[in-house]
Amino acid sequence: MNPEILIHLIIWPTFIGFIINGLFGSMLSKTASGIIACAGPLIGFLATLYLYLTNPLLEAINYSYYNWFSIGLANPVNFSIYIDHLTILMLFIVTGVGTLIHVYSIGYMHEDKGFSRFFAYLNLFLFSMLLLITGSNLILLFAGWEGVGLCSFLLIGFWFKNPEYNKAARKAFVMNRIGDLGFILGIFLLAIKFNSVDIVKIQGSFANLSMNDPSIILITILLFIGVCGKSAQIPLFTWLPDAMAGPTPVSALIHAATMVTAGIYLVARMNILFSLAPFTLNVILFVGVATAIIAATIALKQNDIKKVLAYSTVSQLGYMASALGVAAYSTAIFHVMTHAFFKALLFLSAGSVIHGLHGEQDIKNMGGLKKKMFWTHLVFLIGTLAITGCPPFAGFFSKDEILSSVYSWNFWAFVGLSFASICTAWYMFRLYFSTFHGEFRGDKHVWNHVHESSWIMLFPLVVLAILSILGGFAGMPEILSERHFLHDFLKYNVVDHTHHVNHFFEYCLWSVTVLALAIIVWLTYNRYAKSSKEKFELEPTGFSKLFANKYYLDEIFANIFTNPLKRLGSWFKNTFDSKVIDILVQLPGNTLDKASIELKPIQSGNISWYIISILVGLIFFAILFLVKL
Amino acid sequence: MIDKVFYFLSIATVISATLVVVSKHPIKSVLFLVLTFFLISAHYVLLNAQFLAMVNIVVYAGAIMVLFLFVIMFLNLNKEIEQHKSLIPWFIAIISGGCFLLITMSALSKTELISSVEHSSSLGLVENLGNVLYKEYLLPMELSAVLFLIAMAGVVLLSRKEKIVDTK
Amino acid sequence: METASPEIFSSIPLTHYILLSTTLFVIGLIGVMVRKNIIIVFMCIEIMLNAANLMLTATSVYYNNPGGQIMVFFTMTVAAAEVAVGLAIIVMAFKNLNTTNIDLFNKLKG
Numbered sequence: 026m027n028p029e030i031l032i033h034l035i036i037w038p039t040f041i042g043f044i045i046n047g048l049f050g051s052m053l054s055k056t057a058s059g060i061i062a063c064a065g066p067l068i069g070f071l072a073t074l075y076l077y078l079t080n081p082l083l084e085a086i087n088y089s090y091y092n093w094f095s096i097g098l099a100n101p102v103n104f105s106i107y108i109d110h111l112t113i114l115m116l117f118i119v120t121g122v123g124t125l126i127h128v129y130s131i132g133y134m135h136e137d138k139g140f141s142r143f144f145a146y147l148n149l150f151l152f153s154m155l156l157l158i159t160g161s162n163l164i165l166l167f168a169g170w171e172g173v174g175l176c177s178f179l180l181i182g183f184w185f186k187n188p189e190y191n192k193a194a195r196k197a198f199v200m201n202r203i204g205d206l207g208f209i210l211g212i213f214l215l216a217i218k219f220n221s222v223d224i225v226k227i228q229g230s231f232a233n234l235s236m237n238d239p240s241i242i243l244i245t246i247l248l249f250i251g252v253c254g255k256s257a258q259i260p261l262f263t264w265l266p267d268a269m270a271g272p273t274p275v276s277a278l279i280h281a282a283t284m285v286t287a288g289i290y291l292v293a294r295m296n297i298l299f300s301l302a303p304f305t306l307n308v309i310l311f312v313g314v315a316t317a318i319i320a321a322t323i324a325l326k327q328n329d330i331k332k333v334l335a336y337s338t339v340s341q342l343g344y345m346a347s348a349l350g351v352a353a354y355s356t357a358i359f360h361v362m363t364h365a366f367f368k369a370l371l372f373l374s375a376g377s378v379i380h381g382l383h384g385e386q387d388i389k390n391m392g393g394l395k396k397k398m399f400w401t402h403l404v405f406l407i408g409t410l411a412i413t414g415c416p417p418f419a420g421f422f423s424k425d426e427i428l429s430s431v432y433s434w435n436f437w438a439f440v441g442l443s444f445a446s447i448c449t450a451w452y453m454f455r456l457y458f459s460t461f462h463g464e465f466r467g468d469k470h471v472w473n474h475v476h477e478s479s480w481i482m483l484f485p486l487v488v489l490a491i492l493s494i495l496g497g498f499a500g501m502p503e504i505l506s507e508r509h510f511l512h513d514f515l516k517y518n519v520v521d522h523t524h525h526v527n528h529f530f531e532y533c534l535w536s537v538t539v540l541a542l543a544i545i546v547w548l549t550y551n552r553y554a555k556s557s558k559e560k561f562e563l564e565p566t567g568f569s570k571l572f573a574n575k576y577y578l579d580e581i582f583a584n585i586f587t588n589p590l591k592r593l594g595s596w597f598k599n600t601f602d603s604k605v606i607d608i609l610v611q612l613p614g615n616t617l618d619k620a621s622i623e624l625k626p627i628q629s630g631n632i633s634w635y636i637i638s639i640l641v642g643l644i645f646f647a648i649l650f651l652v653k654l
Numbered sequence: 655m656i657d658k659v660f661y662f663l664s665i666a667t668v669i670s671a672t673l674v675v676v677s678k679h680p681i682k683s684v685l686f687l688v689l690t691f692f693l694i695s696a697h698y699v700l701l702n703a704q705f706l707a708m709v710n711i712v713v714y715a716g717a718i719m720v721l722f723l724f725v726i727m728f729l730n731l732n733k734e735i736e737q738h739k740s741l742i743p744w745f746i747a748i749i750s751g752g753c754f755l756l757i758t759m760s761a762l763s764k765t766e767l768i769s770s771v772e773h774s775s776s777l778g779l780v781e782n783l784g785n786v787l788y789k790e791y792l793l794p795m796e797l798s799a800v801l802f803l804i805a806m807a808g809v810v811l812l813s814r815k816e817k818i819v820d821t822k
Numbered sequence: 823m824e825t826a827s828p829e830i831f832s833s834i835p836l837t838h839y840i841l842l843s844t845t846l847f848v849i850g851l852i853g854v855m856v857r858k859n860i861i862i863v864f865m866c867i868e869i870m871l872n873a874a875n876l877m878l879t880a881t882s883v884y885y886n887n888p889g890g891q892i893m894v895f896f897t898m899t900v901a902a903a904e905v906a907v908g909l910a911i912i913v914m915a916f917k918n919l920n921t922t923n924i925d926l927f928n929k930l931k932g
Contacts, residue, residue, distance in 0.1 A: 630928025632863075633743065636855050640750050647757045657833040664842045671846055671869050675853035680861060687865050694872050697842075701883045706894055710875075713898050718868065718905050725909050726861060729916055747855040751848040758847075762840050774886055786888045787895070798899045805903035809910040 028080070032088055032106050034072035035116065036155050039065035043148040050141025059131040062144035066127060066151055070120035077113055087161055087225070102222060107161030110514050114358065115158045115290060118365050119283050123151050125485035129373050130274040132482035133380060137272075143183060147278065150176035154283050158290065163212050163222040166291070170208070170255065173284045174201045180279065181271040193267040200264040204254015211247030214240065228297045236301055245298060245305040248291065249312075256288030258346055259316045262339045263578055269331040273376030276331060281338055281368035286361045289345045293354040296519050300352055310350025310434070314441040317343030319576065321448035325455070326573035329386050330375045333456050337412065338368060340445060344427055347442060352522035353430040355515045360427060362511075363419040363496050367411035370489035374405040377478040377486065378460065382471060388459045390467035397475045400483050402461045404490040409457045411493040413450040415542055416535070422497035428534060429526045450542055454549040462554035660700060667693040680731050684723055691715040703778035839880035846873035860912055860922045864905070871901050 042065035050058055088106045095101030108116075127147060134143050153172025160166040175198075182194030212222060218240055219227050252258065257265045265285070269276055279285070292299055292309070299305060317340045324336035341364050348357035379386055381398055395402040411418040414425065424446065432439040465472050477483075498510075512521070571577075627638075670690040677683045691714045698707035776782055787795060846869060853866030875894045882890020916922060 628930075630930050632924045632927065633855050633858075636851075637746060637750065640754060640851065640855070644750060644753045644757060647754075647761075651757065651761065660834050660838070664838075667842070668845055668849070671849045674869060675849055675857070675862075675866060680859060683862050683865060687868065690869065691872065694876055697876060698879055701879055703879050703883065703891055706875075706879060706891055709895070709898060710872075713902055714868070714872070718902060721905055721909055722861065722865060725913060729861075729913070729922070731859070731861060731922060743856050747852045751852045751855075754851065755844055755848045758844050759841060762844070763837050777883060777886060777888055778891060783888060783891055783895075787892055791892050791896075794896060798896060801900065801903055805906050809906050812907070812910045812914055 028076065029088055031072045031076045032108070032159075035069045035076070035120075036106065036152070036159065038068040039148045039152040039155065041065070043145050043152060046141045046145035046148060050145060053141060055131075055135065055140050058141040058144055059127075062148055063124060063127040063131070065148050066120045066123040069151075069155065070117070070124055073113060073116045073120060076108075077117075089161075093164070102162055102164050104165060105161045106159045107225065108159060111290075111293065111358070111519060112159055114362070114511075114514065116155070118362055119151065119154050119158060122365050122369050122489075123154075123278060123283070125488055126274050126278045126369065126373070129277075129376075129482050129485040130272075132479050133274055133376055134272060139183065143180075143272070146176055146179045146183070147274075150180065150279065150284075154287070157287055160224075162224060163215065163227075166224075166294075167205075167208065167212060170251075170287060171205070173279070173287060174198060174205070174255070177201070177268070177279050177284055180275040181268045183271055183275065187270075190270040193264075193270040197264040197268050200261045201254050204251045204261055207247045207250025207254070209251075211244050211251065214244045214247065218244070224294060228295070237304055238301065241298065242302045242304050245295075245302045246308065248295065248298075249305060249309055252288030252291060252346075253312070254288075256285050256342050256346070257316075257339050258288075258312050258342065259319065260578075260582075262316065262320065262342075263575070263582060265339055266332050266335040266575070269329070269335050273331065273372060273379060276335070277369045277372035277376070280335065281365065281372050283365070285338065285342055286345070286365070289342070289349065289357055289361055292349045293358050293519055296352075296354045296521075299349070300520065300522070306350050306352055308350075310347055310431075310438055313343045313346030313348075313350050314438045314445075315343070316340070316346065317445040318441050318448075321445040321452070322572050323575050324452040325448060326569050327452075328388055330378065330388055330391075330456065330460065331372075331386060333388075333452060334368070334371055334375060337371075337449065337453065340449060341368065341412070343445070344424065344442065347431055347438065348427045350438075351430050351434040353427070354519045355512050355521055356423070356426045356430055358515065358519070359511050360423040363411070363423040363493070366489055366492040366496050367408045367418075367420055370404060370408040370486060370493055371412065373482075373486055373489065374401050374408060377401045377482055378405075380478055380482070381475050382467070383474065385467065385471065388456065390471075391460045391465070392463045392467075393461070393465045394475065395461040398461075398477050400477060400486070404486045405457060405461065407490045407493055409453045413453050413542060413545075414446060414538055416539065417494075417497065419493050419496035421538070425531075425534065425538070429531060432530065432534075433526055446538075447541060447545070450545045451549060454546055455553050458549055458554040462550075656700070663693055663696055663700065667697070680726050681723075684719060684726065687722075688715050688719050691719070701778070702775070705778060705780045705783050836880065836884045839877060839884075843873045843877035843880070846870075846876070858923050858925060860924050860927070863924065864908060864912070868901065868905070871897065 042062050045061055046053075046058055053061070087108075090104040090106070093102045093104050127144070130143065130147065134140055137143065150173060153169045153176060155169070157166055157169025157173060160169055178194045178198040181197055182191045184190055215227060216222050219230055221227060254261045265280055268280055271279075299309075320336045320339035320343060324333050324340065327333045327336060341360070345357045345360050345364070348354075348360060378391070378394065378398065378401060381394075381401070382391070385391065407418070411420040414421045428439060428442055428446070431442055667690060670686050670693060673686045674683050674690060677686060691710060695707040695710045695715075698704075698710060850866045850869035850873060853869065854863050857863050857866065875897055878890045878894050878897070882888065882893075912922075915927065919926060
C-alpha cells in the first residue's frame with residue numbers, strides 16, 4: 026500500500042471522529058459514539074504497524090499536504106508530515122495507549138451525560154498529539170502543541186459546573202502558555218538564524234556552528250522553557266496535580282502517557298541542537314533532578330490517590346529531563362515508553378478503584394480492597410512494581426539506564442536521583458498497602474456496594490499490565506545482551522552521547538536497588554497495611570508539613586504573580602476605567618451638551634440682534650470674497 | 655447746472671433720511687419720511703422717469719404713509735416718545751453700516767459704463783413703459799393683481815376677532 | 823410728448839447714483855438695527871426699498887433698458903401689499919402684547 030494512504034489513515038480518522046462526535050454526538054447512541062471514537066486511534070495504530078512492517082529499514086518519509094505560508098523564509102512552511110523511526114515509536118505509544126484508554130473510557134464514562142462530548146475532546150486531543158509528533162516543521166509542531174494544551178483545558182474542566190475544576194483548567198492553560206512564550210521566542214530565533222523552521226533542515230545545518238555558541242544557548246534555553254511548561258518541570262509544574270480535577274481517563278491519557286511527554290519528545294527531536302549547547306544540558310539536568318526530588322518528597326504525604334500519582338508523574342518527568350540533560354536522548358524516550366505503560370496502568374486502575382467506591386478518592390477511607398477487587402489489585406501491584414524499578418519489570422531497565430548515564434556524567438545528580446528513587450518506592454508502596462491491604466476504613470454502606478469493574482474497563486488494564494512486564498526488554502543493558510533494541514531503532518535519528526558504564530558499578534547498582542526495594546516494602550507494609558483511620562488524619566509536623574503542603578508553592582505563586590495581577594486588574598476596572606476611559610468616552614457628549622447651553626443665548630428673540638449678526642456675517646463673507654481667500 | 659440740482663437733492667435726501675432714523679417722536683419720523691419720498695420722486699424726474707415719479711408719490715407718500723399714520727394714531731403711539739438709553743447699539747450699527755457701505759461701494763464702483771449705448775429720450779414715458787409692461791411683462795402684472803387679492807384676504811383674516819372657546 | 827434728452831449723462835456719472843443709493847440703504851439699515859419702536863423699524867425698511875428703487879431707475883436710464891423701471895413698478899406693488907399685511911400683524915401683536923418695543927417681541931426665544 027502506498028505510504029501516503031497510510032499517512033492519511035494514521036492522522037485523519039481521529040479528526041473525523043472528533044467531527045462526528047462533536048457535531049452529531051447527541052444524536053448517536055452511546056455505543057455508536059464510543060465505537061467511532063475508539064476507531065480513530067485503533068486505525069492509526071494498525072496503519073502505523075502496517076507501515077513499519079512493510080518498511081522496516083525505514084528511510085524518512087516526508088509528505089507535504091499543501092503550502093501553508095512562505096513569508097521571507099528560504100523554505101516555505103508546509104503542512105507536511107515527517108515520519109522516521111523516532112516518530113514511529115512515538116506513534117505506537119500514542120495510538121496504542123490511546124486506543125486502550127478510549128476503550129476504558131467507554132466503561133468509565135458510561136453514566137455521564139457528556140459522553141459524546143468527552144470522546145470528541147479525546148479524539149481532538151489525539152489528533153493534535155499526532156500533529157505534534159509527525160509535524161515536519163516547528164510551526165506544525167507548535168500547532169499540535171497548542172492543540173493538546175487546548176484539549177487539556179477542555180478535558181480538565183470537563184465537569185464544568187464546578188468552579189474549582191474550571192480554576193484548575195485555567196491554571197493548566199495559563200501555565201502552559203507561559204512555557205509557550207519561551208517556545209515561540211525560540212522558534213523565532215531559529216527562523217532568524219537558520220532561515221527555516223523545517224526540523225530536518227535545521228538539524229542538517231549545524232556544520233558551521235561551534236559548541237556553546239551564545240545564540241544556540243539562548244535558543245535552547247527558550248525551547249526548554251516551553252518544555253518546562255508542557256512537561257511540568259520546576260517551576261511550572263503546579264498545574265499538574267490540580268489537573269486531577271478531570272476524569273481519570275483524562276489523567277491517564279494526557280498527564281501520564283502523552284501530553285506531558287511532548288516536551289521530552291521536542292528535545293529528543295532537536296537533539297543535535299541541544300548537544301551543541303552543553304550549558305543548556307547542564308541546566309536541564311539540574312532542573313530535572315530538582316523536579317524529581319521535590320515532587321517525590323511531596324508525594325510522600327499526599328492522601329488523594331490521584332494526587333500521589335500526579336506528583337509521581339512530575340517526578341518521573343524529572344527523571345526523563347535528567348536523561349535529556351546528560352545527552353542520553355534515546356534513554357529518555359525509552360523511559361517515556363515504559364512510563365506511558367505503567368503510569369497509564371496506575372491511573373486507570375486508580376480510576377477503577379474510584380469507580381468501584383462511587384467517587385471516593387481519599388486513601389484514608391480505603392483499605393482491604395483486595396478482597397473485593399481482585400483484578401484491579403493485581404494490575405495495580407504490577408504497576409507499582411514497574412514504577413519502583415523492580416526487576417524484571419519495565420521500569421527497572423529504563424530507570425537503571427538513566428541512573429547509570431547520570432552517574433557517568435555527574436555524581437551528585439546521581440545521588441539526587443537515587444534519593445528520588447527511594448522516595449518513589451516509599452510512596453508507591455504506601456499507596457498500594459493503604460488502598461488494598463488491611464481493614465476497610467470507610468463507610469459500611471459504601472463497603473457493601475464495592476464491586477469489581479466491568480470487563481470493558483479491565484481489558485485495557487490487563488493489556489497495559491502485560492506491556493509493563495514485557496516493555497523493558499526493548500532496551501537491555503550491555504551486560505545482559507549484545508543489542509539494545511531501542512538504541513538501534515533510534516540511532517539514525519537521535520545522536521546520544523555515549524556513556525561508558527563500568528560493569529562493576531552496574532552490578533552494584535542492581536543489588537542495591539533490589540535490597541533497598543525489599544527493605545522499603547517491609548517497612549511500608551508494617552506501617553501502612555494495618556494502620557487505622559486516625560493515623561491518616563494526624564496533623565503532619567516539621568518536614569512532613571512542608572511536604573504535605575506542597576512546599577507552599579501554590580501560595581508563593583499566588584502571592585508573587587496572581588494576586589498582584591488581580592489587584593492590577595481590579596485597579597484598572599475601578600479606577601482607570603471609570604475615571605479615565607468613561608470620561609474620554611463621554612467627552613463628546615458632554616462637550617456638546619455644554620456647548621449647546623453656551624450657544625443657546627444666540628437665539629435671543631431680539632430682532633435687532635439678529636439683523637446685526639446677519640449684517641456682520643455678510644460683511645465678513647464679502648471681505649473674504651473680495652480679498653479672494 | 656443740472657449737477658448742482660443733483661447735489662442739492664442728494665444732500666437733502668440724505669439729511670431727510672437721517673432725520674427719519676434719528677427722530678424720537680414717531681410723528682416726526684413719519685413726516686420726514688414723506689419728505690424723503692418727495693425728494694426721491696424729484697430724483698426720478700431728474701432722470702426723466704416721469705411715470706415712476708408720479709407713481710412713487712401716489713403709492714408711497716399717498717397710500718403707504720397714510721397707512722402708517724393711521725396705525726400710529728390708532729395705537730396712540732404719538733404719546734410715547736422713545737428714549738435712547740445707551741449709545742452702544744448706535745456705535746455697532748454705524749460701524750457695521752459703514753463697513754457695509756465701503757464694501758458695496760468698492761464692489762460696485764468697478765462697473766464699467768458701456769458708452770456705446772444709444773440713449774433714447776423717451777424712456778420713462780408712460781406709453782413706452784406701458785408698451786413694455788403689457789407686451790413682455792404681462793404675466794407678472796397679472797400675478798401682482800392676484801398678489802393684491804391675497805394680501806387683502808390675508809389682512810382681513812388676520813384682523814378677525816378670535817372667538818373665546820370655552821375650555822370644557 | 824417730446825422731451826429733451828436728459829443731459830444727466832454728461833455731467834453725473836453712474837457712480838454718483840450708486841453712492842447715493844447705497845448711502846440711503848445704509849441709513850435705512852442702521853435705523854432697522856437701532857430703533858426699538860416697531861413702526862419706525864418698518865419705516866426704515868421702506869427707506870431701504872426706496873434706495874433700491876432709485877438705483878434700479880438710475881441704471882435703467884443709464885443703460886437704456888426699460889426693464890429696470892418695470893422692476894421698480896413691481897417692487898412698489900409688492901411693497902404696498904407688504905405694508906398692508908405687516909401693519910395688520912403689528913396691530914394684532916399690539917393687541918396681545920400692549921407694547922411696540924421689539925425687545926419684548928421675543929416669544930420665539932431659544
